[in-house]
Amino acid sequence: MTQQTYTVTGMTCGHCVASVTEEVGEIPGVTDVAVDLPTGKVTVTSEQELTTDAVRAAVEEAGYQLTA
Amino acid sequence: MTQQTYTVTGMTCGHCVASVTEEVGEIPGVTDVAVDLPTGKVTVTSEQELTTDAVRAAVEEAGYQLTA
Numbered sequence: 001m002t003q004q005t006y007t008v009t010g011m012t013c014g015h016c017v018a019s020v021t022e023e024v025g026e027i028p029g030v031t032d033v034a035v036d037l038p039t040g041k042v043t044v045t046s047e048q049e050l051t052t053d054a055v056r057a058a059v060e061e062a063g064y065q066l067t068a
Numbered sequence: 069m070t071q072q073t074y075t076v077t078g079m080t081c082g083h084c085v086a087s088v089t090e091e092v093g094e095i096p097g098v099t100d101v102a103v104d105l106p107t108g109k110v111t112v113t114s115e116q117e118l119t120t121d122a123v124r125a126a127v128e129e130a131g132y133q134l135t136a
Contacts, residue, residue, distance in 0.1 A: 016083065
């Protein structure tokens with residue numbers, strides 16, 4: 001198991017959190033996604049290391065941006 | 069046909085707009101719901117006059133507040 005925290009901008013409400021959680025949760029190997037709305041921190045737990053590109057693609061699919 | 073405009077607070081994004089549109093649209097007789105996110109104005113077109121209570125209940129069901 002590995003865990004990584006990303007920062008996502010643009011989330012404004014619980015619906016946004018749900019969208020990001022759903023899309024990131026669909027990345028193969030992801031077992032948990034925890035979003036903190038006020039800070040935009042998204043902590044992803046997965047069976048193997050994820051590429052930042054995979055996480056970025058999921059976040060953008062949900063309609064938000066990954067910083068850096 | 070009658071049209072009435074209400075002000076809803078708490079909507080922050082397109083998901084919020086979709087939730088309000090869906091709930092208000094389920095009120096019997098409603099034929100159109102138009103939401104302007106920046107102002108919170110919700111314009112409801114319906115076959116007959118709606119009670120404010122009915123609209124308020126739908127807005128609250130979606131998780132938002134009707135002003136006044």
